[in-house]
Each structure stands twice: as C-alpha cells, then as structure tokens.
Amino acid sequence: GNSVTQMEGPVTLSEEAFLTINCTYTATGYPSLFWYVQYPGEGLQLLLKATKADDKGSNKGFEATYRKETTSFHLEKGSVQVSDSAVYFCALRRWSGGFKTIFGAGTRLFVKA
Amino acid sequence: GAVVSQHPSRVICKSGTSVKIECRSLDFQATTMFWYRQFPKQSLMLMATSNEGSKATYEQGVEKDKFLINHASLTLSTLTVTSAHPEDSSFYICSARGTSGDEQYFGPGTRLTVT
Numbered sequence: 004g005n006s007v008t009q010m011e012g013p014v015t016l017s018e019e020a021f022l023t024i025n026c027t028y029t030a031t032g033y034p035s036l037f038w039y040v041q042y043p044g045e046g047l048q049l050l051l052k053a054t055k056a057d058d059k060g061s062n063k064g065f066e067a068t069y070r071k072e073t074t075s076f077h078l079e080k081g082s083v084q085v086s087d088s089a090v091y092f093c094a095l096r097r098w099s100g101g102f103k104t105i106f107g108a109g110t111r112l113f114v115k116a
Numbered sequence: 117g118a119v120v121s122q123h124p125s126r127v128i129c130k131s132g133t134s135v136k137i138e139c140r141s142l143d144f145q146a147t148t149m150f151w152y153r154q155f156p157k158q159s160l161m162l163m164a165t166s167n168e169g170s171k172a173t174y175e176q177g178v179e180k181d182k183f184l185i186n187h188a189s190l191t192l193s194t195l196t197v198t199s200a201h202p203e204d205s206s207f208y209i210c211s212a213r214g215t216s217g218d219e220q221y222f223g224p225g226t227r228l229t230v231t
Binding site for chain 1: 120122148150157158159160162165166173211213219220221222223224225
C-alpha cells in the first residue's frame with residue numbers, strides 16, 4: 004500500500020542551525036510529493052512540492068528533492084529561525100479513484116532563540 | 117490565497133448527542149472537499165471525499181451512518197457526528213480543492229471532545 008514515514012519529533016534546534024527532517028515513502032507508480040507546515044492554531048499550508056523524480060521543491064529557504072532511487076523527500080533548511088517553529092507533514096498524492104493525499108505523522112520543530 | 121474556515125474550532129458535547137462541523141471555502145469554489153481525522157501525534161487520516169451535489173465517498177472502516185457528510189453548495193460542506201461517543205473525540209480537519217489545479221487548502225481544524 005501507500006504510506007509515508009517521517010522522523011519522529013520533536014526536533015529542537017537553535018536559531019541559525021541546519022535542519023533536516025527525513026521522509027520516506029512507499030507507493031506504486033509515480034506519486035507527487037509534498038511538505039505541508041502547520042503553525043499553531045492554523046490549518047495546514049503547502050510549503051513545497053515535487054511532481055517527478057529529481058525535481059527539487061523550494062520555498063522560504065526550505066528545499067526537498069524527489070529521490071526515486073531512495074524513495075525519499077527529505078526537508079532541509081540551511082538556517083532556521085524561531086518563526087519556523089511548527090509541525091511539518093510529509094505527504095504523497097496519487098490517483099486512486101480520485102486524488103488521495105496520504106500524510107506522514109508530522110514532525111514538530113522547536114527553534115530556540 | 118485560498119482560505120478555508122471551520123466552525124466551531126472547539127466543541128464539547130455529551131455522549132449520545134450529535135454535533136455538526138461546518139467547512140467553508142471563503143474565496144473560491146470547492147468542487148471537492150475532504151474530511152480528515154487526526155489523533156494526537158499521528159497523521160491525518162482521510163475519512164471521506166465529497167463532491168458538490170453528490171454523495172460522499174467514505175474510506176474503508178469509516179461508518180457513513182455515523183459521520184454524515186453533506187456538500188450542498190460549492191462553498192460549504194458539513195460533517196455531522198451522530199450519537200457521539202468518547203472514542204469519537206478527535207481533531208477533525210477539512211480540506212477543499214477548487215476547480216483549477218489539484219491544490220488542497222486546509223481548514224484550521226475542529227477539536228471535538230465527547231464527555
């Protein structure tokens with residue numbers, strides 16, 4: 004079946020540290036891959052996406068590359084800020100009688116000043 | 117950007133009663149809406165998909181008679197939890213997809229507590 008596995012949190016970093024949140028997936032075919040971010044009290048927002056192998060999604064200093072050979076889509080940022088504190092969800096989307104989005108469990112990030 | 121609202125944000129109800137959660141797309145027409153359930157420290161689990169004017173499609177294991185979904189207009193979908201029990205306590209999130217593209221926009225969620 005289709006599934007997404009991401010690293011368990013919480014992840015606590017100091018401001019300006021390097022961030023990696025690992026995400027691997029299992030899927031048949033060629034899904035699109037996404038990272039969503041959820042700030043406290045708000046809904047999920049699309050952070051970035053990639054629709055085919057070797058695509059790199061980027062936004063707000065975050066990046067992730069669609070790696071088909073390792074079935075991974077790790078999220079990275081070179082220098083985190085306190086405002087990046089949130090929960091990050093990795094997700095895949097594929098057609099299965101309609102578009103279905105499957106989410107990972109989410110990783111909470113705390114950034115300390 | 118596209119905004120999806122949910123109401124209420126929190127609700128507490130007694131066991132055996134029913135509660136309705138509204139999901140609205142505020143600045144776009146949502147041809148498809150999705151309802152998710154999220155348990156603490158777990159991922160969002162898709163409960164059902166609804167297209168405007170037609171019956172919802174429920175995921176395996178989701179009781180359609182317990183979780184009634186209505187998508188009567190292009191801007192409103194409702195989820196009614198009927199005869200709620202404490203195990204229905206959860207965070208319910210709706211998502212909407214517009215007529216163009218396949219982006220999903222998410223509401224802020226509704227925390228349901230059944231006592």
